[in-house]
Amino acid sequence: MRFMPRRHGVSLFIFLVVLLDVVGLRTARADEKPQCVAASEKAQKLRIAGRLSEARAELATCGRIECPKLVQQDCSEWMREVLAILPSVVLGAKDQDGRDIVDAKVSIDGKVVTESLDGKAVAVDPGVHLFRFETQGAPAVEEKVVVRQGEKNRILTVTFATGPAEGEAPSGMKHSKQDGSAPIAAFVTGGIGLAALGAALYIDLDANADARNLRKTCAPSCEQSQVDDVENRYVIAGVTAALGGAALIAGVVLFFTHDRAVKSGASRFMPFGRSLSHGGLAGAGFQF
Structure with a gap:
């Protein structure tokens, strides 16, 4: 019976720890609620505007387990819808001999999306975009492309022209x-x-x-x-x-x-002619 107080002390300690965790979790969730709701509302506006990549980031925020269950469910459903219609392109580049170029930087509408080409798909919002491909030793290549909603893994490959060597005329x-x-x-x-x-x-x-x-x-x-x-x-x-x-x-x-x-290459000529018997420019001859 001398050990009973110690057991009660341990049980009380565990109860306090659990209680603090629950209170802390609820407090944290209460703090997350405004952020979750704001992300949900922003995602809806971005989705309607066609800015699907940004909407996906906001939906990832409001779809977390820390958010209220109703908001979390709505954001998860909207995330599935956005992912279904979010287009993607697979970027590629070749030289004039048809060989793949790996070390190429690609920008979309002025924003760099990759420093090298690895064959993986890149998500792009639907609409008209300017793709710019850059690699060392060749002029940059720009392509204006219409990306369609729901279009997945569209192949976009450019061919770099061989640039002039140093000291060589263009x-x-x-x-x-x-x-x-x-x-x-x-x-x-x-x-x-x-x-x-x-x-x-x-x-x-x-x-x-x-x-x-x-x-x-x-x-x-x-x-x-x-x-x-x-x-x-x-x-x-x-x-x-x-x-x-x-x-x-x-x-x-x-x-x-x-x-x-x-x-x-036909810049040569073969002269031809034949001698004129007893005659020249005057075309006349004589006999002695």
Whole structure:
């Protein structure tokens, strides 16, 4: 019987501890009640406005066990409805060779949502959004997308263009230089043709002068070597004129078709021609 008071003391202590816990819990729940009710009301307004992501956060607050049971039940039901209609997108990025890019930062309407791509879905409110993808070594890519209510796991993949290396001209400047190479080739080719025609004219006129001199001085008993020399120059003048004409025509063709020539690489030409027997630019020959 000497131990009975101690047992009563232990029981009293346990009773006081439980009582304090209950009172504290009720006090805590009483303090949570205004916050729960406010979160519930705010969630309703956000849900009606289509701001489902924010509504989901508020519903998580008012759906806690600390909130009044009626508020908790309503918020849990609304949470299920919001999750059912909250859209989501799966973000992806590739390079020009079709390989996945992992180290890419993505912003939605100016707010960063991820620093890398891992294939997981990202919840997005319904409506029009601007997605911006950024990665090192390439220009940023922006896509304006209409996200539909209830749309789940929509695949959104962009392709990054290869950026210019350090010290390298931008792609637009490189195209300009390439486009300008064809007219230069046309001018050079045409210039060679004109020079060849000029040389052929000079040789032909020189041969004609020697031929007239032979007629006046020794025809018809001129030495064969003298006659052969004049005839050879007529042949040279004819071949040179043919090649010059071909080069001039090729230059004109290159000038008017330089865009296609650059793209296909067909900026070469093959001169052609044939010698004219006993004739040059004048197209006449003679016999001694």
